[in-house]
Amino acid sequence: MRLAFNSVDKNNDGVIETSEVIAALKSLGMNISESQAKKILQSIDSDGTMTVDWDEWKYYFLFHPATTVNEIARFWKHCTISDAGA
Ligand SMILES: [Ca+2]
Numbered sequence: 001m002r003l004a005f006n007s008v009d010k011n012n013d014g015v016i017e018t019s020e021v022i023a024a025l026k027s028l029g030m031n032i033s034e035s036q037a038k039k040i041l042q043s044i045d046s047d048g049t050m051t052v053d054w055d056e057w058k059y060y061f062l063f064h065p066a067t068t069v070n071e072i073a074r075f076w077k078h079c080t081i082s083d084a085g086a
Contacts, residue, residue, distance in 0.1 A: 004069050005057050015051040016041070021076070028073045036080040043079060 008016050008024040021037040032040075044052045044060045052060075066072045 001058065001061060001067060002054075004067065004072055005054060007069050008072075015049075015053050016057070017051045024069060025073050025076065028070060030073060030077055032077075032080060040076045040079060 005016070006012070008020055010020050010023060018034060018037045018041055021040055022032060022034065025032050038050070041050055041052055044056055046056050046059070064075060066075050
């Protein structure tokens with residue numbers, strides 16, 4: 001879990017932001033828009049900062065078990081698809 005967080009947090013500042021979500025999915029061959037990435041972040045972010053820290057990440061994945069970046073990416077993709085048209 002920590003490994004997945006670290007691999008998404010490219011600049012190692014301890015928070016995940018929109019551009020890092022986009023980059024992480026891009027490296028797995030998935031292209032998402034900035035608004036989709038924001039939607040993903042908002043679903044994880046609990047204090048409205050539009051960034052995700054380790055505590056928010058940990059809490060979120062307590063209820064959405066995914067251990068590898070690949071599983072997380074698949075889960076996020078599912079989120080953005082099911083939100084489309086809502
Ligand atoms: Ca970061």
